[in-house]
Amino acid sequence: MDIKDFRFDGTKKFKVKKFDTKQKGSFDDRVEAEDRRDDHIMDLQGLQDRLYAEGKEGVLIIFQAMDAAGKDGSVRYVMSGINPAGVSVHNFKVPSSKELSHDFLWRAMKVAPQRGMITIFNRSYYEDVLVVKVHKLHKKVPLPERVVTDDIFEERYEQIKNYEKHLHQNGFRVIKIFLNVSKEEQKERFLQRIDDPARNWKFSDGDIVERGYWKKYMKAYEDAINATATPECPWYVVPADRKWFARAVIAEIVVSTLESMNPQFPEVSEERKVELLKFREMLINEM
Numbered sequence: 001m002d003i004k005d006f007r008f009d010g011t012k013k014f015k016v017k018k019f020d021t022k023q024k025g026s027f028d029d030r031v032e033a034e035d036r037r038d039d040h041i042m043d044l045q046g047l048q049d050r051l052y053a054e055g056k057e058g059v060l061i062i063f064q065a066m067d068a069a070g071k072d073g074s075v076r077y078v079m080s081g082i083n084p085a086g087v088s089v090h091n092f093k094v095p096s097s098k099e100l101s102h103d104f105l106w107r108a109m110k111v112a113p114q115r116g117m118i119t120i121f122n123r124s125y126y127e128d129v130l131v132v133k134v135h136k137l138h139k140k141v142p143l144p145e146r147v148v149t150d151d152i153f154e155e156r157y158e159q160i161k162n163y164e165k166h167l168h169q170n171g172f173r174v175i176k177i178f179l180n181v182s183k184e185e186q187k188e189r190f191l192q193r194i195d196d197p198a199r200n201w202k203f204s205d206g207d208i209v210e211r212g213y214w215k216k217y218m219k220a221y222e223d224a225i226n227a228t229a230t231p232e233c234p235w236y237v238v239p240a241d242r243k244w245f246a247r248a249v250i251a252e253i254v255v256s257t258l259e260s261m262n263p264q265f266p267e268v269s270e271e272r273k274v275e276l277l278k279f280r281e282m283l284i285n286e287m
């Protein structure tokens with residue numbers, strides 16, 4: 001599997017219609033993909049330790065997707081096996097009135113990663129160019145007329161791009177993942193949620209309503225991804241009809257990004273080594 005196939009950095013266009021959501025790369029079967037994934041989780045632990053110890057760069061991982069595409073499972077999966085002290089997760093829901101009284105990036109900026117940390121956004125400020133665009137919600141919130149123009153989303157793409165560039169230039173990596181599930185697969189997953197009492201809680205009436213806007217959402221995703229994909233802050237469109245394949249791809253994306261950052265444990269100076277030896281002596285000779 002080559003994650004370059006799924007990487008969009010502005011040099012090629014993402015086209016929903018041309019993207020195969022069922023693909024499974026070069027994996028013959030699920031077991032092979034899961035083995036690879038487990039190896040990556042081990043690598044991730046070591047890389048996260050170094051990222052935390054070095055404390056210079058931080059990582060923001062954004063998950064965006066239609067309902068039932070596997071966002072929650074993907075977040076759980078990235079979290080599995082890594083040190084909880086070095087990671088935080090934020091879910092972006094319908095904005096509160098306080099959040100709406102600020103600019104749309106405010107609520108994300110407040111919880112942006114610290115150096116040494118991995119921060120995961122389950123949905124993000126991209127909702128402000130996705131659900132807001134599809135349902136024209138910008139016309140229903142208190143915004144001045146001069147702002148509510150035909151260009152509002154083009155302007156927001158620019159604002160998002162600038163914000164992500166700002167993060168990058170200040171020592172943070174931004175990984176943006178779109179879990180691309182097909183409409184047919186979503187139907188299967190909704191049916192499972194209805195048929196299995198243990199999963200009933202996962203289904204909400206609104207899910208069916210949003211499904212009705214599928215085409216508009218796909219266009220909004222396509223436009224947002226193409227407008228905000230850059231070499232520094234690329235998008236990854238992950239085929240999500242097979243959950244095991246999606247997770248293998250996500251593991252590879254996260255590990256390869258951290259590897260390219262190559263965090264290091266802080267170097268211990270010669271002076272410090274001498275001091276540590278003194279402390280060692282003290283402990284050994286303790287009465």
Ligand code: ADP
Nearest residue numbers: 067092093094095122123124127128131132137
């Ligand atoms: P999830 O579906 O992520 O598990 P919820 O069922 O609580 O969690 O859904 C969160 C909802 O909040 C989604 O329908 C999403 O579109 C909506 N939402 C998030 N951000 C915004 C926003 N800026 N404006 C309007 N709706 C938003």
